[in-house]
Amino acid sequence: MDTQTRILEQIAPYQPWLTLGGVLVLFMLLRVTRKALRYRVDEIGYWLLGARGRLIWFWINAPGVMLHELSHAAVVLLFTPFGFRVTSITLFRVRPTVVRDNIGRVMRNGGRQSLQLGEVQYVRPQGRFMSYVGDGLSGIAPLFGGIIMFAFLYWIATGYNLWDIPLDPHTGLRLLRPDWPWWTLIFAPYLILTVTSELWPSRQDWTGARWFMIGLSVLVLLILGLLWYTQHLGQVIALSAFIAARVDFALIVLIAFDIVFLLIAELTVRGLRR
Template identity: 80%
Template sequence: MDTQTQIIEQIAPYQPWLTLCGVLVLFLLLRATRRALRRRVDEIGYWLLGERGRLIWFWINAPGVMLHELSHAAVVLLFTPFGFRITSITLFRVQSTTARDRYGRVVRSGGRQSLQLGEVQYVRPQGKLISYVGDGLSGIAPLFGGTAMFAFLYWIATGYNLWDIPLDAHQNWQLLRPDWPWWTLIFAPYLILTVTSELWPSRQDWTGARWFMVGLCTCLLLALGLLWYTNHLARVLSLSTFMASRIDFALVVLVVLDLLFLIIAELTARGVRH
């Protein structure tokens, strides 16, 4: 038995937990690479346009902002039979806004400019359970809308579904499906970048969804406790590991894409400096 096989056998009992932890590690790595990419874009913008160049990052991500707001709006429309109604919608408009706390009081931002890129305003019945459910789903809607669009764009770019790891019979990596047009890689990576940059709900979104998230997390904890008590937790762990492995693959794709854009941005930044 060779050394590689021994290592694989030793890791096997811990593989499900390593796969689950990989989601968190890769997510944090993605956040770091995306922040680094934004700093490079801000630097390029500052060298080219001065203070106005700080807005380049937001203009680059305009398609993602639009999808973000449309995701909010789509959920509100789904709850129209329960009394929800959109009063105004702004898909993309960079404007200054005043940061406020949950009680409406102005919050000092330490000199940093707070910007609003889009907005969906709506009214709904007060004091009803369905209103909190609608608020919560609308708040986290960009997660689902952005993920669905990412999967669609990945298929456009490569011909593979996001949940299919593109390996051939000899375990060799295949970027594109055989006979798939290569020119999709010209625009799809940029759209993937902008969609995933605006996929995460804003702080205001999380605030609106807080009661729904508290209820959802409570139900999940109770369900996990029941599964543990009935000795069915192992089946859930197996399913969770399978889903986590696909999420890991998606996050690896995004990190690699970020590194590619980081190289381009770094070379561009060096060019504008000189």
């Protein structure tokens, strides 16, 4: 038995946990690369437009912002039978975020002014269980809307479904499905960048979804405890590791896109510095 085979056998019992942990590690790495890309785009903006240059990043991500707000609105519309009603939708408009105190007065922000890119306002009955559920699902809706759109754009770009890892035993990794048009790579990576940049719910979204998320977390912990008690937890972990492997691959794809855009931005910045 060679050394590589022996190492693989030693790792095998921990493989599901390593795959699950890879989601967290790759997600953190994606945050780092995306933050570095924004820093480079901001620098390009300062060279070209001065103080208004920071707006370039937001205008680049306009399609992602629109999807973010439409995801909020779609969930509100789904909860129309429970008394939810959309009162206004702003898909994209860059403006300073208005911060209010507990009694509704506008507060002055002495630090760096944050910007609001879009907004969905709605009304719903107070104090009902389904109101909290609707608030929670609406708050985290951009996460699901962004994932669905990312999967769709990945298929447009490569011809592969996101859950089909394109590894060929003879030729290795295939970027495009055979006979798939290459010109889809001209626009799809940009749209993937914008969608995933605005995929994560904002702080205000998480605040509105806090009670739903607390209840969901408690429910998940109870289910895991029940599965452990009935000795079915191992099967769930195996299934979770299978799903996590696809998530890991998706995150690797996003990081690869970020690296390509980072190289382009870095070359642009160096050109402007000369």
